[in-house]
Amino acid sequence: MPAVDFPPIFLLPTLLQPAELHRLQDSIPSLTYDIREADLILGKISRTERAQFELRRLRLETEPVHDGGGSGHAEDAAREPAAASVVSHQDSAPSPKRRRLSTSGAAQSPADAVHVGSPGMGSSADTVKVLKLSWLTDCLERGILLPVEGYLLYHGRKIPCSSTRKPRKKQAPASTVTGILGRAAVGQQASGGKPASSCSSRHASSGASLGHSQAHPRPALVRESTSEHGVPLPRVPDYLHTTYSCQRPTPANPPNAAFIDELKNIRTLRLLGGDKIGVRAYQTSIATLSAYPHTLQGPQELARLPGCGAKIAELYQQWQETGQTEETAEAGSESKMAVLQLFYDIWGVGDTTAREFYRKGWRDLDDVVEHGWASLSRVQQMGVKFYDEFQLKMARREVEAIAGVILSHARQADAGFELAIVGGYRRGKKESGDVDVVLSHRDESKTLNLIDKVVLGLEKGGFVTHTLSLWTRNSERGQLPLPWRGEGSGRGTGFDTLDKAMVVWQGDGDGAAHRRVDIIVSPWKTVGCALLGWSGGTTFQRDLRRYCKREKGLKFDSSGIRRRADGAWVDLEGGGGGGAGRGRAPDMETAEKRVFDGLGLPWRRPEERCTG
Template identity: 55%
Template sequence: MRGQFPRVFVLPTKLSPVELDRIEGSVAELTWDAAEAQVFVGKISRRERALFELRRLKVLTTETSQPMRDHRSGIPLVKGAKTSTRRNGTDGPHQYQDTDSAGHDEFQPLRPGHIQVVRLQWLEDSLDAGAVLSTSNYLLYEGIKVENDPQPALAPTQVSQASTDDIAHETSNRPPESSQYSAPSQRLRQGSRERRTSSGGRSIAPQRPVLVHETTSEHDLPLPPIPAFLHTTYSCQRPTPVTTPNAGFVEELKKVRELRLLEGDSIGVRAYSTSIATLAAYPHVLQSSFEVSRLPGCGLKIAELYQHWREHGSLAEAVEGSKNERLAVLKLFYDIWGVGDTTAREFYNKGWRDLDDIVEFNWGHLSRVQQIGVKFYDDFKLKIPRSEVEEIGSVILGHAQAIDGGFQMVIVGGYRRGKAQSGDVDVVLSHPDETKTLRFVEKIVRALEKSEHITHTLTLSVRNSERGQTALPWKGEGRHGSGFDTLDKALVVWKDPEHAKSPHRRVDIIITPWKTAGCAVLGWSGGTTFQRDLRRYCKAEKGLKFDSSGIRSRSDGSWMDVETDPELGPAPDMVTAEKRVFQALDLPYRPPEERCTG
């Protein structure tokens, strides 16, 4: 890629979560903070819409005096001009010159304080061309930032200048008031007032950003260079240890991220996850907000939060969230095994406020998994120390080898990443002889039920065995049975039969044929953001589809054997198989203790 993108802010209007995720993985210079953005891109085509989006983000500007011009023809790009058009999923015919990107000038840095709003096609064409193109042919609006609003709020006649269809689209796509969350654009990195919910509770929204207070001495501090590995957009390419020198700040950000999750703010969750992964990988103790702002994936918003945390030892949103009764109830429901954030909000909107309400009013409508989650709620909340994880793993392997001595096992999940305590126990079992893993999950569950270690079997899946453990081809996005982790597995409730007072534990037993053992171990070992970025990397950089049950080509859907060495044959053990997957993907091998992205 020739040149470097400016700070880019993506307007979420009319973009699906899949499109947002794709764009996020394409540009390292993406920012989640509108205040620091230089170029705003979106699926819009009108100057009025550009102004509407900026005002909604509270980015105050005055328009530059120069008219927008095609950089080659010099023709002013004015509304109503009779020019050629091209549609790309935007909200109307383009009122400006549009030509092929070949021959475009490269992007020239903007002057300080200047911002531009451009069509999303600029980003797409730049990526296709391998160079950051000039924005001339894509420009909708250019302005200069101002500190105070130079004019009063838009009068009704002024608002009507924005496309009626645009505003109707925005309104029609907002969730209903009872859903307790605002439109995506309202949730994105901007201040908004705390709002009342229909049930009388209150939801916490981010406070209006404030200026980062810095002293001259802060800029005099000798700052360490940003490690080269942090400049990648994929956390799977960098080491992220289990312990970070900035653990206190990271933990506060995780609290805020959880509040966003409970509110249904998926964009905010993704943004905070990206920042947390960067900070967790940063090997130096932070010294100033300026140091934070320069880190990829952080920017001014995270710098402001760091400044507040350094002064107060906590984050205001986390503190307010801990006092919010509605969020406390949502967290209670969310912590029920088998209940996600959407179901937690549904429970709350029905008027339920504790576990007794669920038992009294909805017990018969809960799934069996959710009923067990309620029944053993207190036990499942207890963390599992490493020693107990190892004991459970030893019992499972012992029973597996009693059936056939050739079975191998890797304890995955948080334990493998080095966490002192785990929420559940995940183990992957395999055997070099593929006939031994066929329907083996049923045998191991029966053996552990007979020994009274398994008290309840929540899920027992034999999808992989039912198709003869043959590799399932990938059929494209959105197709059921198209390659999502289809390994045989059992999700069970575990209890030590020799200790009557021992708590019930959640245990996942995954069975994989030997040919995909490396993918299974890799897919069940990384932190959430590591796994997300691994899938994004495979898609964007390799044209592959990765999941725990194998790697497939996106061009023809075929399964790819990346774990069998042409000369050495199959891997001798499951960890070696995992290393071969890294090698096949052109990724540096990261031991599991370096995949702790939070």
Template identity: 85%
Template sequence: MPPVDFPPIFLLPTHLQPAELHRLEDSIPSLTYDIREAHLILGKISRTERAQFELRRLRLETEPVRDGGSSGHAEDVARQPAAAASVVSHQDSAPSPKRRRLSTSGAAQGLADAGHVGSPEIGGSADTVMVLKLSWLTDCLEQGTLLPVEEYLLYQGRKIPSSSAPKPRKKHAPASAVTGILRLAAVDQQASEGKPASPFSSRSTSSGASLGHSQAHPPPTLVRESTSEHEVPLPRVPDYLHTTYSCQRPTPVNPPNAAFIDELKNIRTLRLLQGDQIGVRAYSTSIATLSAYPHTFQGPRELARLPGCGAKIVELYQEWRETGQTKETADAGSEPKMAVLQFFYDIWGVGDTTAREFYRKGWRDLDDVVEYGWTCLSRVQQIGVKYYDEFQVKIPRKEVEAIAGVILSHGRKADAGFELAIVGGYRRGKKESGDVDVVLSHRDESKTLNLINKVVLGLEKGGFITHTLSLWTRNSERGQLPLPWRGEGSVRGTGFDTLDKAMVVWQSDGEPHRRVDIIVSPWRTVGCALLGWTGGTTFQRDLRRYCKREKGLKFDSSGIRRRADGEWVDIEGGGGEGAGSDRSPAPDMETAEKRLFAGLGLPWRRPEERCTG
């Protein structure tokens, strides 16, 4: 069944658990994280008042669409099929030819009765928005087609530009990227004439501020650019940046615009600590795009052309370019709460949710955690508190290599044929790592059976492992046979594998205590292990999305399965059914990984090109 051609959709996180939110996001190919770009807003809500509240909370100002005297509320729109099905485009905003239209005769007849020609568009024009019940999406996915919106519609409004106060009605040009660039050019011209201007809305980046309030942070002005700067042609945007998936692009470890990207990463961390998962994913998408751009930015006009970089990113770039820091990170630096949340989040074993819980309990430092909550901590968190200062110290490449060498020597005590690859940030080319991740494998799969127990025991006796925090032996327990996939929700932890592994605390030669992960993979899936444990977070997320949407496959580090029947597919070669099974086992680990790229229809990317941030 072909995918449903949805219009731009914004998904409200209200009343959704993180796992459900991410699952729904993955099901929407037209998902946008900028609510101002959305034609439809979907949420787990049921009342018009709640829909209007959510729009206000997200700082999207609207006015109810009034067509033939209707209020724009669901109960009024239901009496007018034409209005419920669509907002008729303004004469100055042409509809996209690619947008799928409703084919239901009732909706089409509604427009015909109202004097309009043709089928209506779901979502209408760029300056209108509909808030629908979430069940519209699930019903569309279940039936494999767009459904009429009448019975799902909660609210229909016309977007009010944030920079304008209530005025007599005027026509507004569509908020497109082209309009934004022209606007930037106009402002540049005004700046050169000494006139103050800004193309950006007066949105404050601090939490709690709302549009239209007098205390909102004033918009930044563009840096004055000389005529010669405008005469320099902008470099061409590479074709690979127009791909949907970051796993299809080369993303170097040291991008030309690394300083600004680091600032965006800081903002993403703030979003994470605030519990804004939508914001985290939106910033991750923008960071991945900017990291893959091969040229140093010459100005805002260049950045505005890039996919996934809307007006907000351009605004942040302008702030950073003028002062070396965005207002959001500057404000956070002077806010005690954010400093405490960041401190707690840096404890190994403590996530953003737990950090906020610590703060709600009134804890402000490690002494509070130890005095008031020590017995409530997991063992992993207790270790994270105990070695907090040491775990903050980055691990240089030479020390990573030394640790890996010791692990390999203990593996080869079991058999001389064992091979090892250092994965994670080290393999991507980072100068320093936060922890050490290694993959052990052997061409003879009988040798990897129960190996993890032998290696960990030997390293403990040798005094290298001071604490074994987690030990998984599931792969050996099932005889290392590839595990079929049982459908969504069958394995907890998105993208997590079922390989044998140990997560330990390591110390050697008087060095600080280090975090080390030892992964053991049978040779038949060693390419998946390397691929799954190497790429940056967004690379891995997009790889799973690509496999799901484009190939109908389920990927994780322990293998690839067909979503149709859950069965394992041998793409690397070396045993079993499926693509690649007619070939001999790969001669080395990297060749197995290259076969995996080829089998998935992806261009080979060296590990140093998978640094999506």
């Protein structure tokens, strides 16, 4: 069935579970994460009033269209055209998200296309339609672009933001201030704790929490300097055109690392603001730029990269001119952002919990201790207790020393145990925030119930001061690979079920800093999956799972690979008598390479999996 040629679509996350949201996102080839770029907005809603509320919440100001081109009510949907004809702005490069459409979804000829004029002229680019989500599912089911009649909830004309930004002074590069929290603290002192003003006063009270993705207008046309003309741009590598970052090399020290760090700062702002869609979009852009092997010459070069486009190019231009983007500059003066960052840095506290702490009126760690200590999990209590120590980074030699102690205790049970340090260390990071290790043995009987013995020995030796979590599910079922039972089949089926322990570590006497350590135990038959699952960057791991699901019909996690059709374990390593008769892998890395080969992926060294 041919793909449906959709116009630019923004998907409302309202009332959608994460799994359903990601599935729908993957089904929309013209998905945009900037609501101002969308011609259609789809949501799991059914009332005009709710549609208008969602637009206000996302800071897209509109007015109902009553000029015969549509209505703000669903019952007037019959007066709507079947589908809007869309082309790009005449003064900007065409975006792959923008399509020329007819009612049937077929591409129009230039003569048939409706040209988009400048803002305020009442053209189709200045209006937006909010449709029921069922329009998308019906289009996908029938394989054609359906008329909007019967699905339309609201038709509005976009209102440009009327306020203008004050000229920004040249600021020091972002690298001179330590992270968003540091900039926010400095900005809070400079502004007396008052938040920065937004586009208008009504935006500040609209109820959107830190909605930076919607607070900014559509990115302006990227300006070109005369020096950019006539300069040949390097060829975009073929591997960048894949949608899966696990198929391409991504080095630890890319040539555009400074700007990538700024994008990571914006991603953190979106995360703390609860903008999960924005986080996902920036993860994709960061992964693409991290894999780009050339130093950027200008925003036009960036705009052509898959997963980046005009929005990221505009951010790059801001960063070039002032040393940081408008978004991080504004966040630096928000006291709320400083507090959210403080809470988010507590071990065991995610972005949702950080916002909940803030809603309770807490503003520092003393508030957490005084008003909420009893409600914290044990992990969170340790995160507060050792907050300052957990912020300290470890040099590689300290990570190696901790791993050496763990291996020596495992070898007290049997001399044949092997250990691999995974996480950021294996990807080549010079400093680490915690330590992750994988223990295994070629004799499967030796890994059974090992985690209890190792942790107990480390506690007696004075290395482990607190054992926060201890999982033994793999040993409890005899280390048999757990069949996958499908989506929504119960908690724990989507994450690996290996034996593991989360502990607080302190070595070299009472004066040493406390460290966070994860100890994972894998039987040899799945050690390649364990190594792979604990070694990639966040986007690499996300795309690896997407690739397995969409291209191979498989379910991947660190405890093995299963077929989605029947849930059965798939042996790619040879550790369970399978693996095309190759027998047991001679070492951990060979087992990992067999997983890559079995999935049809090119082998990537851990240092090439640094997607961020």
